[in-house]
Amino acid sequence: MEKKDQLFKQIFDTNSKKIFHLCYGYTGDEDAANDLLQETFLKVWQNLDKFRNKSLISTWIYRIAVNTCLTYLRSEKRQAKDELTDNIIENRPEELSEKNEQIALLYKSIAQLEENDRLIITMVLDELPYHEIADISGISEGNLRVKIHRIKLKLTELYNQHARI
Numbered sequence: 001m002e003k004k005d006q007l008f009k010q011i012f013d014t015n016s017k018k019i020f021h022l023c024y025g026y027t028g029d030e031d032a033a034n035d036l037l038q039e040t041f042l043k044v045w046q047n048l049d050k051f052r053n054k055s056l057i058s059t060w061i062y063r064i065a066v067n068t069c070l071t072y073l074r075s076e077k078r079q080a081k082d083e084l085t086d087n088i089i090e091n092r093p094e095e096l097s098e099k100n101e102q103i104a105l106l107y108k109s110i111a112q113l114e115e116n117d118r119l120i121i122t123m124v125l126d127e128l129p130y131h132e133i134a135d136i137s138g139i140s141e142g143n144l145r146v147k148i149h150r151i152k153l154k155l156t157e158l159y160n161q162h163a164r165i
Contacts, residue, residue: 008045015058016041018126019065025122026069028111036072040065055135058128062136066119073115109158117151124148 019040023033043064051060110118116137123133134141 004048008041008048011044011048011057011061012041015061018058019061021126022062022065022119022122023069024107025110025118026073026115028107032072036065036068039072040068043068056132059132059135062123062128062132066136069119070115105159105162106155108162109155112158113151113154117147117154120144120147121151121155124151 016037020033020037023036023040024030027033027036040061044061047064051057110121113121120133120137123136128136130141130144134144137144139147
């Protein structure tokens, strides 16, 4: 395997699960999340040579994923996705197990949040450091902490509403 292929595979293996969760948080739909995951990593592959280590690669990938998700949500028609070569990426849908209805309920609640709040809480759930989340979302760490607190309160309220149904 060529050097770029190996690097890309390592990047994909390290980041794909978090990016899938991010995409799922935006869409609430497994198929759409997989499409967005694939589209995100296609962009990563195409732009890997342009990455300059000015930020962490995970931060760079998150930015690509967020922009991809926002574009998807804004566009009414979805464009055909390019297929990545099979030896680089395997389509591995994340399964939400039946016994884990709480996670499904959490995602259902997250899906009802506004776009930016969905992005932030998904990164919190993925345990990204606050300075990275602040960098990606474009707000100060102090404001981020307040925003996360408010998002958690709103999410708890939504979750409890769903749990009662």
